[in-house]
Amino acid sequence: MPVAIETKGLTKDYRSPVKEPGLWGGVKSLFDRKWKDTRAVDGVTFSIEEGELVGFLGANGAGKTTTLKMLSGLLTPTSGEATALGFTPWERRPDFQRSISLVMGQRSQLWWEIPAYETFKLNQAIYGLSEADFRRHLDELVELLELGEHLSVPVKKLSLGQRMRCELAAALLHRPRLLLLDEPTIGLDVVMQKNVREFIKAYNKRSGSTIMLTSHNMTDVVELCRRVIVIEKGRLLYDGALDRLVERYAGHKIMRARFTADVDAADLKSLGTVVKYEDRTATLEVPRERMAASAAALLRTYPVADLNVEEVAIDDIVRRLFTHE
Amino acid sequence: MRAALSKYWRIWLRTASMAMQAQLTYRLGSFGFLLGKMMRLMFFFAFMAAVFNHVETVAGYNLVETALFFMTYNLVDMTAQILFRGVYGARRTVSEGDFDFYLVQPCSPLFRMTCSSVDFLDIITIIPVIVMTGMTFARLPPIGWEGYAAYALLMANGVALIFAIHVLVAALAVRTQELESAIWIYRDVMFMGKFPVDVYAPAVRWALTLGIPIAVMTTFPAKALLGRLSFGWIAYAFALTAVALPLSYWFWRDSVARYTSSSS
Amino acid sequence: MRTYWVAYQIALQETLQRRSTLLMDRVGGFAIVVSLYSFWTALIGDKATFLGYTREEMLTYVLALNVLRSFVFTGRGWQLVGEISSGKISSYLVRPLSYHGYALALDLAQKTVHVCASFIEVGLLALLVRGGLFLPSDPATWLLFGAAVLMSSLLFFFLEFMISSLAFWTSESGGPLFCFELFLQFAAGAFFPLDVLPEGLRRALEATPFPYMIYFPVRVFLEKVPTSEALSLLGREAMWLAAVYLCAMAVWRRGVRSYAAEGG
Numbered sequence: 001m002p003v004a005i006e007t008k009g010l011t012k013d014y015r016s017p018v019k020e021p022g023l024w025g026g027v028k029s030l031f032d033r034k035w036k037d038t039r040a041v042d043g044v045t046f047s048i049e050e051g052e053l054v055g056f057l058g059a060n061g062a063g064k065t066t067t068l069k070m071l072s073g074l075l076t077p078t079s080g081e082a083t084a085l086g087f088t089p090w091e092r093r094p095d096f097q098r099s100i101s102l103v104m105g106q107r108s109q110l111w112w113e114i115p116a117y118e119t120f121k122l123n124q125a126i127y128g129l130s131e132a133d134f135r136r137h138l139d140e141l142v143e144l145l146e147l148g149e150h151l152s153v154p155v156k157k158l159s160l161g162q163r164m165r166c167e168l169a170a171a172l173l174h175r176p177r178l179l180l181l182d183e184p185t186i187g188l189d190v191v192m193q194k195n196v197r198e199f200i201k202a203y204n205k206r207s208g209s210t211i212m213l214t215s216h217n218m219t220d221v222v223e224l225c226r227r228v229i230v231i232e233k234g235r236l237l238y239d240g241a242l243d244r245l246v247e248r249y250a251g252h253k254i255m256r257a258r259f260t261a262d263v264d265a266a267d268l269k270s271l272g273t274v275v276k277y278e279d280r281t282a283t284l285e286v287p288r289e290r291m292a293a294s295a296a297a298l299l300r301t302y303p304v305a306d307l308n309v310e311e312v313a314i315d316d317i318v319r320r321l322f323t324h325e
Numbered sequence: 326m327r328a329a330l331s332k333y334w335r336i337w338l339r340t341a342s343m344a345m346q347a348q349l350t351y352r353l354g355s356f357g358f359l360l361g362k363m364m365r366l367m368f369f370f371a372f373m374a375a376v377f378n379h380v381e382t383v384a385g386y387n388l389v390e391t392a393l394f395f396m397t398y399n400l401v402d403m404t405a406q407i408l409f410r411g412v413y414g415a416r417r418t419v420s421e422g423d424f425d426f427y428l429v430q431p432c433s434p435l436f437r438m439t440c441s442s443v444d445f446l447d448i449i450t451i452i453p454v455i456v457m458t459g460m461t462f463a464r465l466p467p468i469g470w471e472g473y474a475a476y477a478l479l480m481a482n483g484v485a486l487i488f489a490i491h492v493l494v495a496a497l498a499v500r501t502q503e504l505e506s507a508i509w510i511y512r513d514v515m516f517m518g519k520f521p522v523d524v525y526a527p528a529v530r531w532a533l534t535l536g537i538p539i540a541v542m543t544t545f546p547a548k549a550l551l552g553r554l555s556f557g558w559i560a561y562a563f564a565l566t567a568v569a570l571p572l573s574y575w576f577w578r579d580s581v582a583r584y585t586s587s588s589s
Numbered sequence: 590m591r592t593y594w595v596a597y598q599i600a601l602q603e604t605l606q607r608r609s610t611l612l613m614d615r616v617g618g619f620a621i622v623v624s625l626y627s628f629w630t631a632l633i634g635d636k637a638t639f640l641g642y643t644r645e646e647m648l649t650y651v652l653a654l655n656v657l658r659s660f661v662f663t664g665r666g667w668q669l670v671g672e673i674s675s676g677k678i679s680s681y682l683v684r685p686l687s688y689h690g691y692a693l694a695l696d697l698a699q700k701t702v703h704v705c706a707s708f709i710e711v712g713l714l715a716l717l718v719r720g721g722l723f724l725p726s727d728p729a730t731w732l733l734f735g736a737a738v739l740m741s742s743l744l745f746f747f748l749e750f751m752i753s754s755l756a757f758w759t760s761e762s763g764g765p766l767f768c769f770e771l772f773l774q775f776a777a778g779a780f781f782p783l784d785v786l787p788e789g790l791r792r793a794l795e796a797t798p799f800p801y802m803i804y805f806p807v808r809v810f811l812e813k814v815p816t817s818e819a820l821s822l823l824g825r826e827a828m829w830l831a832a833v834y835l836c837a838m839a840v841w842r843r844g845v846r847s848y849a850a851e852g853g
Binding site for chain 2: 613616617618620621623624627628630631632634639640718759760761762763764765766767768770771772775780781785786787790
């Protein structure tokens with residue numbers, strides 16, 4: 001398989017002026033400004049093969065988005081190298097730009113007051129698509145994303161989920177060979193998240209394009225990616241199969257129970273690891289395979305008022321990974 | 326080359342039509358702005374006409390000549406607004422992330438930013454200005470084709486200079502993600518171009534010719550048409566643009582390379 | 590009363606903190622004053638007077654314009670439009686506070702800063718240009734001027750408020766507001782003394798409240814209006830103010846009611 005993305009020691013510093021207080025400080029900084037560097041991405045090296053669907057994980061501010069922005073050519077790195085589809089992204093060659101797309105869950109390229117179809121037509125002009133290609137690609141996307149009548153409604157009148165699907169269509173009209181997705185499911189309800197995920201999976205399979213995706217949502221990653229790359233504080237922590245990551249670091253779920261009467265915390269140990277017990281509320285870590293049995297046992301044995309089961313937050317897994325290393 | 330031109334022309338047309346559709350969703354608002362713009366034009370014209378009821382000349386120019394200066398100012402200024410209005414929203418374009426998309430797509434981000442909000446009201450307003458300029462021309466003594474050629478070329482030169490200023494403002498927005506009001510200073514200072522530069526005190530006149538070259542943009546074309554601009558100054562006007570354009574473009578490139586993208 | 594005093598102080602600090610915006614505002618306004626002054630100087634040329642204004646009086650008119658723009662033409666209309674369309678207005682309506690009083694306090698803070706800045710600019714200009722300022726010696730003139738300016742300022746405030754209240758019914762009240770402000774600047778005499786206009790047009794304008802905002806106070810200051818006439822004009826201004834105030838409040842009440850009915 002040919003390589004789609006390759007980075008070597010990719011590093012990005014953000015430089016920001018140090019603000020001095022007061023009027024005099026303001027005047028002084030006009031002439032003699034002091035700068036502070038913050039390292040957002042620190043020597044990241046990895047390579048991705050064509051057709052792969054890779055999850056990119058990390059806590060807030062870990063440098064995921066910055067890396068994606070460098071790979072799409074939006075930002076110029078401070079040092080290090082990267083090639084994507086054989087190009088240096090930040091040279092922004094038109095041939096490169098015609099082969100990629102960047103989707104940001106919190107940003108929109110659609111024009112707010114008018115129907116999404118207009119933005120599609122604009123993208124047709126920008127990417128130089130022939131009328132026939134435009135029609136063909138659009139029809140396919142309309143079907144896959146079930147856009148139908150949404151195309152002719154002003155974007156501001158669409159729901160968040162409908163808008164996100166239009167956003168994806170706008171980004172895919174030119175059939176990019178490399179797709180960079182930054183939090184594509186953020187803010188969507190559970191059903192919508194599922195739809196978007198299924199679409200991404202189908203698109204990857206159908207077009208064979210390379211996809212790199214960041215998400216806070218563990219389900220996104222679990223359902224879509226066989227391989228994940230984890231970064232923390234700008235450094236690469238883990239690069240490998242997702243199975244091994246979740247097995248190693250999130251082999252359990254979190255069970256939270258509130259009781260109507262006091263319970264001896266020591267007795268709960270048989271159900272899982274007690275992380276916390278206070279105010280008649282217990283938090284336990286329960287291995288995945290024992291979850292159902294433990295919950296049943298808990299309900300049977302104790303006066304339970306409320307019971308809650310959650311996945312471990314992705315930030316937690318990453319933090320664990322960080323402390324274990 | 327031709328393919329690129331036709332591509333950019335298509336993108337411009339699309340953006341203009343989209344901006345118009347977006348604007349038409351605000352009919353009352355648009356009508357208010359249109360009326361306001363027309364009123365400003367009419368009032369100023371009425372004012373000039375009223376002034377010449379009381380005097381023969383202002384700074385050595387008669388009514389028709391003063392009107393020529395005023396119309397030229399409007400033509401240059403409105404052409405620039407039609408073409409470069411997008412820069413007025415440069416800071417918002419950057420802070421709301423639209424600029425991220427401009428950078429990723431195969432089309433010059435500077436072009437996208439500049440033409441991102443073509444205002445069709447500007448296009449409507451420029452029609453009476455063109456008609457009035459024609460009427461002013463008709464009242465001037467006969468002028469040779471060289472005069473008209475110099476006029477047209479210097480106007481184009483003025484628009485190019487204004488473009489350089491807009492590039493500078495856009496670059497500042499990309500670089501610092503603030504400084505929204507920079508463009509409004511330009512708008513206010515541009516107000517001085519409504520009168521021929523000769524009405525100003527020498528110091529101000531020099532500042533407007535050499536410093537912030539408002540005079541070169543607005544007064545020079547009309548002066549050349551009236552045959553009152555020496556060849557040296559014409560050469561200076563073109564030389565200024567020849568220097569300003571590459572400089573501002575260089576500053577833009579440098580700012581884009583330092584672009585940090587606002588965090589989402 | 591204390592609440593408004595606190596609002597005033599906070600707004601004052603905020604205005605001072607946004608130094609770059611303040612600076613840009615002032616530079617822009619200053620450019621307009623310089624160009625108007627230059628134009629009038631060119632008009633007067635070597636003559637002793639123009640339209641009955643001596644050079645000294647003309648300079649004073651332009652400089653007074655700068656101060657009055659800062660004192661009269663600083664309303665809160667755009668803020669109101671913004672707060673209505675964003676729905677933020679609701680948070681004021683539920684509080685035991687008069688929105689008008691609150692907006693007036695904020696406005697006063699803005700006026701304080703801008704008037705101080707305009708005094709500095711006026712001082713600078715008066716030093717730089719020849720001609721000197723006209724300062725009335727009769728204390729009665731100052732008193733009349735003060736009363737006129739105070740009412741002008743309130744007149745503008747409530748007129749602008751009335752137009753901005755349209756935002757309760759439509760999301761596009763920006764257009765009418767823009768239109769109104771442009772018209773106002775001309776009709777109030779903020780670009781040129783209304784004497785320059787043909788008799789008929791001037792009389793028509795004098796039947797509206799607009800000339801009371803700039804033209805009338807400045808003429809009082811220049812002692813161009815006999816005291817008895819000034820007093821009767823002040824009376825008429827007071828009537829306009831009362832009428833505008835009542836209308837603005839009525840529109841406001843209806844607006845709030847329809848806003849509440851729609852649930853914001």
